[in-house]
Amino acid sequence: MPEAYEPTHFWKLALSVHVTMYKMLPRSLMLLPLSAAAALIDHYVPHGPHEGSWQLGSTFVLPLTTLVGLLTAFRLNDALNKWMRAARAISNITLECQFVITRLCAYIKPERPEVQESVIACRRMLILALVLVHKHVMGDDDLEQELQCGLIGKQEAEELSRTSMVSCAAGKSGCFPPRNRPAYAFFKMQQLTTRLARANLLAPAPYHLAIDGAIGRMATQFQECVLLGTTQMPLPYAQVSRFVCLVFLASLPFAIVRSVKWLTIPLCLVANLIYFTIEYTSSQMENPFGDDAHDIDVAKVL
Numbered sequence: 001m002p003e004a005y006e007p008t009h010f011w012k013l014a015l016s017v018h019v020t021m022y023k024m025l026p027r028s029l030m031l032l033p034l035s036a037a038a039a040l041i042d043h044y045v046p047h048g049p050h051e052g053s054w055q056l057g058s059t060f061v062l063p064l065t066t067l068v069g070l071l072t073a074f075r076l077n078d079a080l081n082k083w084m085r086a087a088r089a090i091s092n093i094t095l096e097c098q099f100v101i102t103r104l105c106a107y108i109k110p111e112r113p114e115v116q117e118s119v120i121a122c123r124r125m126l127i128l129a130l131v132l133v134h135k136h137v138m139g140d141d142d143l144e145q146e147l148q149c150g151l152i153g154k155q156e157a158e159e160l161s162r163t164s165m166v167s168c169a170a171g172k173s174g175c176f177p178p179r180n181r182p183a184y185a186f187f188k189m190q191q192l193t194t195r196l197a198r199a200n201l202l203a204p205a206p207y208h209l210a211i212d213g214a215i216g217r218m219a220t221q222f223q224e225c226v227l228l229g230t231t232q233m234p235l236p237y238a239q240v241s242r243f244v245c246l247v248f249l250a251s252l253p254f255a256i257v258r259s260v261k262w263l264t265i266p267l268c269l270v271a272n273l274i275y276f277t278i279e280y281t282s283s284q285m286e287n288p289f290g291d292d293a294h295d296i297d298v299a300k301v302l
Contacts, residue, residue, distance in 0.1 A: 021273060024273060024280055032272070034253050035265045037253075039261065072278055075279075076281070079282035079284075079286045080285055082288065086296055087288070089224040090296060090301045093302070094302055100215060103210060118195070122189060122193065126185075128152060128185045131151065132185055133182045135181070138298065143160065186222075193212060193215070196208070229288070253268045
């Protein structure tokens with residue numbers, strides 16, 4: 001189980017050397033020369049009748065402050081929502097798999113000898129479906145380990161690897177079927193349960209329909225994982241949000257230097273550090289599947 005973030009560990013968590021904020025320190029230092037320049041100009045340039053010219057920065061940065069706050073909040077909230085949706089979809093696949101297993105054990109009729117073979121085949125396909133879901137979200141196409149342990153046969157491996165090129169009227173071509181490996185296991189599972197139902201080896205409807213519905217929901221949740229793993233933030237939105245934030249961070253030292261003097265440098269460093277940390281954290285959560293420390297541990301959940 002992951003370690004809970006206890007309220008008593010507030011300072012330990014906030015100042016931990018493993019937290020992302022410390023990784024963003026070099027990036028935050030890149031904007032520090034602007035703060036130093038603003039402090040030097042304020043210190044060495046005499047203040048004369050044109051003192052109001054320094055207020056231009058303050059007037060300019062006030063609307064940017066609200067805009068940057070809204071953009072940052074929306075970005076972080078959307079990224080967290082995407083991460084939570086991905087975690088929920090992986091968890092739902094596991095729950096539906098448990099539902100299918102328990103219902104098969106409860107509804108199947110063990111009068112005939114072929115029932116045992118069908119149950120083993122159903123269990124193998126369920127395990128194969130979870131393995132293929134994990135391999136898909138992690139970008140792994142190798143099936144050699146599954147062949148060696150007997151989870152799939154050579155014919156099934158060929159079917160999973162077989163693709164054909166298709167073309168359309170627009171002149172585009174691609175491999176068909178795309179992303180079909182987990183769907184292949186779901187289809188085989190539905191074939192097995194339908195065969196058991198037609199042979200009267202499963203309890204009558206609506207019991208076997210519940211199993212079929214659970215397999216369909218597993219396929220739906222997998223498509224949700226595919227959508228979340230392949231959908232990125234629109235480029236114009238990412239460009240606008242980052243450009244506005246950079247303009248704000250660049251103008252901030254000239255807006256506050258008349259009030260805080262040399263404290264402009266550490267204050268702007270903290271502001272840079274906070275923004276770049278939020279940006280990095282949001283980017284990590286927008287890609288919930290992978291090998292990073294903040295990604296969902298799909299292998300452990302499945």
